[in-house]
Amino acid sequence: MQQKKLSNSLLYLMAITAGLVVANIYYCQPLLSLIADWYQVSEIEVNNIPLFAQIGYALGLLFIIPLGDKYPTKKIIIIDFILIIVSLLVAATASTLLVFVVSSFFIGFSSAIIQLLVPMAAHLADENSRGRAIGVVMSGLLVGILGSRFIGGFLGEFKGWQFVFFTAAVAMLILLIILSIKLPKIIPDYKGTYLKLMQSIYSIFKSDSKVRLASLRGALGFAGLSAFWATLVFLLEDSFSYGSATTGSFGALGIVGALTANVVGKKNTKNNKNKLITFAVVILIISWCVFLVSGTSIIGLVIGVLLIDMGFQSLHITNQSCIFSTNLEAKNRINTIYMVSFFIGGSLGTFLGAIAWGYFKWYGVSIVGLSFSLMILMVHLISLKRKALL
Template sequence: MAAGTGLVVANNYYNQPLLGEMARSFHIAESEVSLIPMLTQIGYAVGLFLIVPLGDKFERKNLILSDFIFIIVALLAAALAPTVHVLMIASFFIGLSSVLPQLFVPMAAQLASDEKRGAAIGSVMTGMFIGILGSRTVSGFIGAHLGWRSMYFIAAGIMVLLWMLLKIKLPKLTPDFKGNYGQLLKSIIDQFKTRPRLRLAALRGALDFASFSIFWTTLVFLLESEPFNMGSEAWICNKKLDNKLSTF
């Protein structure tokens, strides 16, 4: 589940080092290509609200395996996108469907014993953060050598292999919620209304993540401009990048 969490969440971040390559491919401005990561994150937020609660109603393994179909289709649509607008739509659905890490976390907590629950959740969350950060290194290298479309084809292949592995290894857990989908969504709103600490935590998380996304999305354009003149492969050339940043 930790490996699956990292590999799935990476789908949301492959685009960031590749934005310059995408802009040149479609002959568009930085401001327009920046909509791609924005729409991906909007899709992710929508998926958190609409898809993740289904884990309390439907058997999680079947839900996870079904969602993989949408992830694979969205990744292939991005890889084959003939226009930037198709890529934007595909990016939204990549984010929408790549919310499985938020199903793995409660699943790991449910499977673990009381004394090992914290360690289990920590392992899955570690996989998530490795996927978020490692995805940029991988996509930057592949984009520089094979082109940005190759990254999405490779990601789709990874999702197929992961689907097969999870189908064999992932256990089944029977949910205990007996209400309907509308009640699930309403419960999220009710929790937000009645719990001030939850609202504060949500606001802090939103601001932290907004800062994180703004930095990594715009950094690629800085590195590709003067005086750096560095492409997507710069994301793995840490020593060279450090030297240039120090000079700057």
């Protein structure tokens, strides 16, 4: 039995790693207009870049992350980082949109490696600090998602979109060197074959209603968030004539909401998780109502961004606290189920958001997002009713 030990320095290194790696998937979002102009393609065509990045991420979660229950996590991370760096360099030098889309798929696929860090933090932390550990790593990841839009938008407007991906590749190389020195080596207990490992994922999904429910909530929540971020750049350009730097600044606003992840992580050890989920979903619904009437209001969009990120992060952290409360020996497979569902939802939201924008502009996007949030509320209330009847 390995002794669990999670120092603050290691915890914050894991949080920084999560943020920098996940940023690779989202740098493109505020750059979509610049990239569309570069390749002379339509807005719907260029949306294939974030769409395939999310599809790649979901498949990386499915096929890479379960390996963390069979092989040392550190070894998997180091090998995978090489693929991240190569994929970023291909994107930076892509001669056609097709090459860019394919490289985006592999950026997403390889960046899924960060989802080994949340279960690792949960494993190394003791029971009393597990919620905090998950919250800190998730804060880093969520700040990375939102900060990437700010950094990508700013650098893209003043240095060009290629510069963004070259810079990201250099950052990954530096991080690879640090992680190879600092990450602990954790030997997992699973001794079965890879095929049996993958088959056990279905068994867990079938037998654990808590995991199924959290996965559905997470998928619906991320679908709405993805619809928003995939189309915001077009709204700001269409209605306000703003460039990628301004779009990216909305990501910086969202960091305020992301930082609630750490607070929610702490509260998950003390408070009723059903109440936290209800609170989160209500905030999401309010945010989409604000967006619905803010197609021509910057102030409304700012308020909506703060609310949607606060609600989404609260929902996401509470979901993860629920699924990691038991069965830690299968932590990576449980996280695979949750995060694959999560990014399937994100891919669906990106796709439907682009379609809604193409036909109905921002009003259509807002209806799509609001519908997803109302579905979360319906699912949650049904689950509460069933528990009350048991």
